[in-house]
Amino acid sequence: MKPAVNAERISYRRDSAVLVDGVSLKADPGEILGIVGPNGAGKTTLLRILAGDLAPSAGRARVQGVDPSRTPLQELAHLRAYLSPKGVSENPFTVRDTVTMGRHPHRRAVIDPGHHEAIVESAMERTDVIHLAERVMSSLSTGEQQQVGLARVIAQETPVLLLDEPTSSLDIGHQEKVMQVLRSLAREGTAVLVILHDLNLAAAHTDRMILLNAGLAAATGLASEVLTTERLSAVYRQPIEVVPHPHRPCPLVLTIDPADGPR
């Protein structure tokens, strides 16, 4: 299968700092790839390179077979959607209007306006914001705005979704719901690349993950391969113990006190 997203040894330098250092990754259609790592590891920079916001200093990025930094914005809007962690707080539009803005790239393609409305409606239902449809964005909580943002990028109907911490402001119930939505999108064939801070959320709901540290890929693979006691303790500079999840077939990451030490 041709990968939906393919990055080969991409680097990004700003001034003298190397923010991303020779990272390679691949995501197939239908796959959820988790991007994890400590603050400042280069996760967002990597995602923005894939989104076409930044051109890599070295290496090769491909999204649906094209170089995102050299593809016209209108065309790119059909290939990938991007969700940043923080919305614009002073947005005066309603939730429905905001989600409808995700349809912008398709405004000329479909003649029947009912088609757009139906997609917007279903995106709002999927992310559980349909009851907020007529509310003004600036009146919503940060978490609600984040769910609306997800509805907007779903409504954009792209084969690749790039999500930067889509669950950062959500309670654990909504975190699980969002991950289930991502799974259902993946089942429909979407390639989902998602930055997550919560390693357990990533372990439970992604197919594969990449652990970044100081711009480098510290590990790539299945959660059980990437999330190991020694590696996480070193990368996060915090004693960590990884145990089997009691109910799910994935590891469970626990922070522990320095005195206890890893077993």
Next chain:
Amino acid sequence: MTQSATATDRESGRLAAVLVLGTGLLGLMVVGLLSGAVAINPADLFHMLGRRLGLTDDPQRLTDSVLWAIRLPRVLAGAVAGAGLGVAGAALQGTFRNHIADPHLVGISPAAGLGAVAGIALTPAGGPPLVMMLGAAAAGGGAALLMRRIAKRVIESNQFILVGLALGLAMLAWLGAIVLAWDSPRVPTFTFWVFGGLSGSTWSALAAGTPLVLIGTAVVATSSRSLDLLSLGESEARHVGVNVDRVITMILIGVGLAVGGAVGLGGAIGFVGLIVPLIVRKWIGPVHVWLIPASALGGAAMVVAVDILARTVAAPIEVPVGLFTAILGGPVFVWFLMRVGRSRL
């Protein structure tokens, strides 16, 4: 479908608002024609119109020339200047996602004033006012593009306004120095550049200023949809396919033209670009396809109304229009700043 029904309701509500604003503007313009140092009765208005349109051969009445040479250009200049300021305010607020942006507050009107004076210097005595207007538009557009560069570095919205205010005050000081030093009857007084004024309105000024405001409005209006999308944030707008840098450059050139025409016609009338889009947005919502034309009508109505006050309150002495807009606008601005402080908008 239910959402289609509410969407249709919203559209007809917006159309009704535009019609109300348009009718109000026309009514105010008629009042503006009739009121002033010389009171004119409505019958004279019809008489003048009939004569101008060649419908009647009645001899010219004394009020005819007052209406034709003084009142009508003045009322039209107020309407055009107000429209330009309303459109510029709505466009700036959308572009910078800052609901307290206004051509006056972010230094665009003072820059336009400097450009206008430079234009006057380049025009031979008795020449047409077009160069002056173009100078105002070029300087206004330049200031708008400079503010865009500043906005890219300054993230905090109040800081952006403060930078604009500081630049504006500095330019105003230069303008004052030049106007006082030059001391020529060809240059409008310093009051005109600070508080505006419509007393010197002429048909030739209208002929130069109106196309600028119309073109500026058209440029901004064609970017309505992009302005809507910019409310998501610049990178978000880019991600749905908007060429953000190009669109914003276009919009700010449009703002420069609209402000240039407005300042050339009426001087620096403050707060219109702040208050009008604010009220209109509360009334009909943030969709720019409606917000831009409604702000044009609202701005025109506000300046025409305030100009009526300006020449009747202390008649026969005239008060600069901008004094009234500032007296009204100052408190609104403060109220809005306090509200922003509490709820982050």
